[in-house]
Ligand SMILES: N[C@@H](CC(=O)O)C(=O)O
């Protein structure tokens with residue numbers, strides 16, 4: 001690929017500290033930082049630098065005017081992971097799958113390794129405590145920011161997780177960007193069937209080379225959760241802004257509710273599963289979760305990708321619904337207003353959609369609470385138009401679920417039935433009072 | 439119109455208690471309820487019944503098989519409003535503008551009046567306390583559920599409000615459905631220029647004929663707020679689920695955060711303006727609000743309606759952006775992930791949009807927190823593609839603001855400048871720590 005050729009030409013190695021002059025549309029920019037490992041899944045046209053302020057920047061190779069090496073990478077530690085961290089008898093085994101995101105953004109630079117993000121050295125340096133809790137098997141699967149996560153990658157992660165769990169790992173931790181972590185958690189919740197071991201997604205809001213980083217504590221807590229008596233998909237992130245404890249949120253009920261706070265992840269319409277202190281204490285906050293079992297997990301990965309989320313707003317035009325129908329979309333999740341409404345002049349388009357076999361699901365942009373299409377006449381008209389009311393499901397969860405459901409059937413009756421069946425805690429029978437804005 | 443002809447034919451009057459048999463697609467339904475006043479703005483094909491359980495249902499006249507009058511409407515009180523509630527000297531004047539929604543859903547039935555929602559009798563019966571607080575001028579402007587509110591109605595409301603304030607009213611209360619109340623509040627915040635008196639939106643989550651209704655207390659508190667030393671647009675709704683106090687939220691910073699709770703409205707990225715007890719005490723929670731002035735308000739009502747909100751999600755296709763550009767949309771508000779991101783493969787479409795003169799604004803689906811496109815490379819690429827980062831503005835507020843801004847200019851530089859100018863409290867200089875999930 002272009003980037004590898006470029007690096008070879010210039011004698012650049014991963015880990016080199018360089019100064020680069022870039023020219024784009026007549027503008028010249030200068031960057032100083034460490035050359036990172038070219039992402040396997042990228043187009044191969046970009047050189048990635050870890051800037052001195054800790055952030056990554058991708059520079060199109062074609063726009064690089066000049067490269068100057070300030071300091072060569074330190075020669076690589078040649079010790080094998082197993083030599084540095086020999087398995088300790090008696091400890092559970094936890095695999096850590098790297099997918100990228102901020103949590104991996106220190107760990108994957110300055111080393112020289114090909115799969116840089118989770119070398120033993122980096123993990124140990126960053127969070128040595130986890131080796132006291134479990135025998136760790138690190139595996140770098142992707143190295144992307146989670147805004148670039150895609151349904152097909154969810155499937156890859158699911159298979160990786162299943163393979164590891166069925167091959168002796170006692171739990172899996174998935175390091176993931178926070179932007180779309182909740183979508184991935186939902187996808188894994190639906191795809192991993194007969195799951196009997198913990199599958200924990202973890203990320204961080206501040207990269208680990210910043211003093212205020214939440215990466216270390218989140219990782220420790222997630223490894224602890226991955227060794228616990230628990231058999232579901234959960235997100236583990238800071239429970240408060242200070243480093244007190246983490247919360248585990250059910251994969252289908254979690255949402256990133258703040259752009260930058262460390263305690264941004266919240267359970268919506270549900271209480272969290274557990275509080276996890278980095279020291280090891282785990283306090284389950286409820287009883288209705290699956291315990292660890294020896295069942296063999298399998299991946300039910302049929303996903304229909306022609307699905308979209310549409311937000312309703314005053315002034316929305318019916319042509320927007322029509323567009324998706326015309327383009328062959330098979331499913332639409334509407335974020336309605338209030339109990340699940342849209343302007344009534346849009347209902348005809350929705351009716352046409354359902355008549356043409358498109359599954360139209362209703363959620364609420366309020367996020368908290370439950371859709372109810374029986375209260376107002378707008379709702380009843382939507383029901384008559386064939387809309388599926390998604391109870392207290394988050395719009396994001398309903399979206400992922402609808403992709404998964406449509407991967408299995410396109411029979412409208414079955415789609416409705418499956419959407420209203422609780423597969424992974426995504427529907428609660430009633431909304432607890434103490435879950436609002438918590 | 440059809441409905442009036444039908445009522446005449448059958449000898450039906452508003453207020454009659456009837457039993458109706460409806461046939462639709464072979465299904466027969468029976469409804470019992472009170473005939474309501476046909477909405478002026480409806481298509482005129484539907485007969486609206488207030489069911490005995492308090493909800494409204496619209497029945498297509500063409501599908502009515504049978505009508506039976508169970509009890510005729512009580513003969514109308516012929517007293518004039520002014521006779522029943524003579525103006526009391528010394529009290530401030532407050533106009534109450536009815537637009538519909540649940541808060542009006544008891545008030546507009548059983549009377550026989552054409553503008554039924556706010557007859558003196560109904561108001562008095564429902565909330566006699568308000569006549570102790572102010573001399574009330576009721577005015578029914580619309581009678582729609584707020585999911586049917588449209589930008590052109592915002593303009594009508596704005597002119598009505600301005601007319602009233604410039605003609606001696608000391609404040610205006612707008613009774614409004616809760617679904618899209620926050621959008622309307624934003625619109626009024628931008629359109630009412632040089633506002634120096636309170637403009638208070640109020641609604642209810644439970645219709646006033648249900649014992650748990652929040653209508654009465656919300657109305658009392660909103661009238662109190664409308665007589666206070668305040669000169670902005672605010673939403674006044676329950677502050678807690680019990681009937682303790684109401685909160686006033688700045689019109690550009692409020693959001694309906696729950697489908698059904700009485701305290702669903704919350705200030706986002708901001709603290710509320712005031713606590714209002716029904717007994718009359720008003721506690722302002724901050725100092726940075728406009729006080730009452732004698733300035734003449736005017737309506738700056740230029741709005742560009744070709745604007746849409748797009749939510750980003752994993753798997754979103756660039757064709758969605760292209761669609762809006764191809765259809766001649768002038769502005770797009772994206773609800774990005776995290777700090778304001780989209781999948782990077784969508785950025786080319788966004789760039790094309792901005793190159794063709796479409797204003798593309800970035801907000802966050804986290805809702806809480808602030809967009810920052812300088813942290814990650816995805817964000818920086820979005821900036822280079824011409825995206826306008828909307829600080830801590832709510833997506834809904836950014837949408838309304840963008841319509842308003844584009845009503846004034848289509849020069850990209852001016853659009854950016856105006857979007858980043860704080861006109862009505864929609865941008866806070868920094869996000870207070872104590873505003874998350876409150
Ligand atoms: N944009 C990053 C942010 C993070 O990792 O927290 C991502 O989601 O991958």
Ligand SMILES: N[C@@H](CC(=O)O)C(=O)O
Nearest residue numbers: 539540583584615616617
């Ligand atoms: N759907 C109604 C609900 C309400 O009034 O609260 C509306 O927004 O008009």
